[in-house]
Amino acid sequence: MATILVVDDEMGIRALLSEILTDEGHTVELAENAAQARAARERMRPDLVLLDIWMPDVDGITLLKEWGATGLLNMPVVMMSGHGTIDTAVEATKFGAMAFLEKPITLQKLLRAVEQALARAVPKAAPAPGLSPVTGNGIFRAEPGLTVEAAMTGGMGLPVSMPVELGPQSEQSFDLDRPLREARDAFEKSYFEFHLARENGSMTRVAEKTGLERTHLYRKLKQLGVDLSRNKRGTLA
Known part of the structure; x- marks a missing residue:
């Protein structure tokens, strides 16, 4: 201890x-x-x-x-x-x-x-x-x-x-020498991709894990350009 x-x-x-x-x-x-x-x-x-x-x-x-x-x-x-x-x-x-x-x-x-x-x-x-x-x-x-x-x-x-x-990879780099919005979006995209990969594409579990409503989560993933087809499941169910 x-x-x-x-x-x-x-x-x-x-x-x-x-x-x-x-x-x-x-x-x-x-x-x-x-x-x-x-x-x-x-x-x-x-x-x-x-x-x-x-x-x-x-x-x-x-x-x-x-x-x-x-x-x-x-x-x-x-x-x-x-x-x-x-x-x-x-x-x-x-x-x-x-x-x-x-x-x-x-x-x-x-x-x-x-x-x-x-x-x-x-x-x-x-x-x-x-x-x-x-x-x-x-x-x-x-x-x-x-x-x-x-x-x-x-x-x-x-x-x-x-x-x-930060992300499903073992190590990730983020370029901070760019506009805040772009840097933030890159961070968020990596964050959600990590949780999608860990939860085997389950939107329900990812929503619970991240604390977002499933509909809000789905919109956010679309906005960030996250490729849901790479996961085994990409629906809201």
């Missing part, structure tokens, strides 16, 4: 996450701001940090950058926010975060993110601002299991379980 540091300024969130993770057998330390998080990280050397983005003194992204710049980002970090966007998720991963969870955080999403983060190797120090996490030339590469919990059903069509697994 792991030692996990939970950093969130909301007492209710801290208590809930602590209860869930403790029940799973983990040792949990709590911090309500960046100052407490710094002290706890130095004292306990956590195996994983769950870090809220929006905090009153120093925000989570700033703290993440600080740890990366000072060589202290030697543990996986999962960011949390109730106002997440794909831009926020990309920024978080750019500076060393392993995943992004959108609030409210369900039990299934939390445990899945924790399991995946702990299973991954210790992340390297965060790259310098302006460089992509892998190539430094505008390409954001999603490695196996890397998830980006980016928010939303409405605008993006993604469910945020963040970790959202």
Whole structure:
């Protein structure tokens, strides 16, 4: 079992996450701001940090950058926010975060993110601002299991379980040096193709998995140009 540091300024969130993770057998330390998080990280050397983005003194992204710049980002970090966007998720991963969870955080999403983060190797120090996490030339590469919990059903069509697994391939590259809409569509198309392949083309199961109405899902797939004929089943049933 792991030692996990939970950093969130909301007492209710801290208590809930602590209860869930403790029940799973983990040792949990709590911090309500960046100052407490710094002290706890130095004292306990956590195996994983769950870090809220929006905090009153120093925000989570700033703290993440600080740890990366000072060589202290030697543990996986999962960011949390109730106002997440794909831009926020990309920024978080750019500076060393392993995943992004959108609030409210369900039990299934939390445990899945924790399991995946702990299973991954210790992340390297965060790259310098302006460089992509892998190539430094505008390409954001999603490695196996890397998830980006980016928010939303409405605008993006993604469910945020963040970790959202990026595509059926073992590794996928996304060119960020293009208009946001094009980059977002490419991300979404890969996301839905992954789930269609995993669910053997079952629109019903994919709808349940992604949290979309089946009719909405079908329209979204058509809009993105997803080839349903490649799956064994491509109907709404």
